[in-house]
Amino acid sequence: MENILSMLIFFPAAAATVGFLIDKDSMRQYGVVVTVVEFVLSLLLWYYFDTNVAGMQFVQSMPLISEYGINYLVGVDGVSLFLIIMITFMTMIALIGLTEKKDVKNLIITMLYLEMTMVGVFVSLDVILFYIFWELTLIPMFYIIGFWGAEKRFYAAIKFFLYTFTGSLVMLVGMLYFGYVYHETTGIWSFSLFDWNSVILPFDVQLWLFIAFFFGFAVKVPMFPFHTWLPLAHGQAPTIGSIILAAVLLKMETYGFIRFSLPLFPDASVYFVGFMATLGLIAIIYMAMLAYAQEDMKQMIAYSSISHMGVITLGVFALNVEGISGAVYLMIGHGIVSGALFMSVGVLYDRRKTKMIKEFGGLAHNMPMFAFVYAVVLFASVGLPLTIGFIGEFLSLLGFFKYSPFLTFLASLTIVLSVIYMLSMYKRTFFGKLVKQENKDMKDIFGRELFALGSLVVLIIALGIYPKVILDPLNTTVTHLTKVMEIKAVNEDTKEKLRAVNSIGEVK
């Protein structure tokens, strides 16, 4: 099982390359088979994963550019494990529920390449390798938005590419600078995260590097004020593009904060808590208001995504076990929920070719099954207890409560606000009288739509009731992370703050 990570990364890519030979009409089945195999592989990874070990597992290393210390270095820990499973699961579900008719073959090949890059991002432990996969996600996503998208797709695709590319280039400079600092302190070139974790940086260097990494991550989260590309990209992207964008690509950067910013720059992280929390709060409140104002259902969900990403940011920068575990749990939860939401919008769009909320109304009459599924997903999105959304949001906010009760109070508005916009959207779509003839002709979900959405609903409820399967291994890793931060902090001040926020005890 040593090679399982490399298999996870390169199996979809190899399958995609071979996939060029397959006939157009049979391509969807091929895509489903490949993603199911990939999902099973990721479950195997979980099976062999030792939950008592906090460090990296299944580590594999191979020198690529030894002159400059760049290696092929991969591994997983409790944080990345479940994100990987979420990725493979969501890709599988997205392909099962795929209804796109135009050039399906190209779409599926692109999706498989995208899956490679996404898995690659979450398992890379060499910074340059991480950067490679990180940037490579742009090409397939650019193609998906730009080719299968709606009217303004060129603009959306190019804006998406340029925003994220610029941010990550600044991050690259930061990475190279870190490499240089590492070389100065130790005399060898290395971009391995293991090596980087062993050096302790002076405060001002940490500050600058934190800012450089912040640019790369913040544009992709996206944080206010770098968020303008996201609603546009979501609004124009096809259903499958939105699912992947919301479920996976947005999680890459909060993951980046946990993997890089926190352990590498502990002092800077503590220093910037207030700043990050402010950005998170702006995202939560401002974006929720924007979401309420949207007429387009997909845009609304896009804004609500940004709003929830604000909660995740808060959780990460709570800097304690509850907050970070909660943030990771919310990342997984939000991935599943927002994927399900976008898929539901896709169901409506396929039938009516519109996403405008006002076009619908009274759909509960002729689509009872769909109305039920949508309701469960929606409740998970607003964070109703016993759904997956609740656990993550609760833990994130609980973690942040230790830092500032007042800000947490403001942040918990997220639940109220999201209830307002979500329920009003639900009311306008599903309740009331069924007036329009086009709406009367709409059929309820069936077959693979039902299967795809149904399995998401099952997961939403199951993980909402019994989160321990994920939280346990997560806690082991995150506890280790917070300890590392405390040990590595250079200022006494920082250590104290870290100790203070970490004094609630573990979540069982």
Next chain:
Amino acid sequence: MLEPINISLESLNLGTLAPMVIAIIGALSILLTDLFNKDKHKSLYVILVALFLIFDLFTLLAYHGDERGVFDLMLLDGIAILSQCIIICGSLLFIFLGLSKLRFQDFRYAEYFALYLFAVAGFQFMVSSDSLILIFVGLETASLALYTMIAMHNKMVSIEAAIKYFTMGALAAAFFVFGSMIFYGITGSLELAQIAQVLTQEGFLSHENYANYILVLVGFVFMFAAIGFKLSLFPYHVWVPDVYQGSTSAMAGFLSVVPKMAGFVVALRFFEIFVQANDPIIQTMLYVTVVLTITIPNLIALQQKDIKRMLAYSSISNAGMAMAAIAIGTQQATTALFLYWILFTITNFGAFGMLWLNRGKEFEDYSSPYAFKKFSGLAKISPFTASILAMFLFALTGLPPFALFWGKMYLVASAVNAGHIALAIIIVINSAIAAYYYLRPVSYMFLRDPEEGTKAKFMQNASLPMKSLVGFAVFLLLISILLIDPLLNIISFYVSNSGY
């Protein structure tokens, strides 16, 4: 009565001349072949050129001995060998673009191929000398050959391009001579090593010797302009787009890579003196030129509607990035320069090669076969062609893991390591700007449907050898991550050998 001077043949070390002599013999033999046989097919000459270039390369690699030769005119040090290798390999790649399917005027002359070899020989002389006279002779040999080759395409636009290039080149040559004259006047020598020695010994670059300082600056400015013309640095870059547009893609690709390599080596040898002296005025001048050369053409490229002109501006900007390595001046930066240029050669060969494969004959003078519009919907018509062209464009953007990313990364790293964080940021921001215009043809190819009514034909000019060569470039592009380590080893060996 003067004493007769005795010189032994060995002390001349004629081996240093051997590689260039082979290229020249090759050129002469092509001329002779043409003299006795009329109207031979171009493939004969293409293969002859390739053969002599390979021979040239092997002679160069086999050379062992003293690096100086021919009254110290020749200097075959590490960077001379390295850059000659790049020049020869680059020329070798581009000559195969002559094996196109369609018949073009220029390839019907055997003289074209002879001139090609003369140009290569000229560049080889340029890089393997530190005497300003020999550099000048090499430069002029090569440039005159290039002017003629561009004009041989026999269209008005090509002749216009050739004349523009010639006038600009003549001006640059005059600047070069004038600059050399001033340096000779100040230091009494035309050899860069001795010039450097005199400059530092007499303190011409310090405040004590203020009267001569101005002269040095004037000389530097003239030399800078001359080299700037050859490297298409801002503001001496204006000839580039027109010349590229006028010449065939095969020629334009050659122009964007090979002459600049020679130019960079001259620039490296010459600017090295001043970069090391840390003179504030000269440093500022270099720095500003580098920044403007990277930025301005990038901004102009945003407005282009034609892939070839866009690539012309992009290659100016890329030259600026490589020039940044010289301005930084550390050993890592010099290594980065060569790494960058090797990877740029591969990538640009691919990009121009793909354009050349898609060249048709249905175009009038002054109209372009490579407008963005022509390529719309290419992914539907021929997904393979579109993917390959897109891959080269992404590589030029600097997306990992394609070839040029590593060059850019190493360059940015060397800037960061030398403390030039601002320069590093400028370089990466320009990569982001450049991403926009590289994405435009990609979005035409992949995101749009084919133009209604137009029956655009693709790959008209493709022949099997050319396709396989572009395929080889794709292969190199994809496995570039594995090439970097050996390349870095070789480059740093040669660079540290010659002490840069």
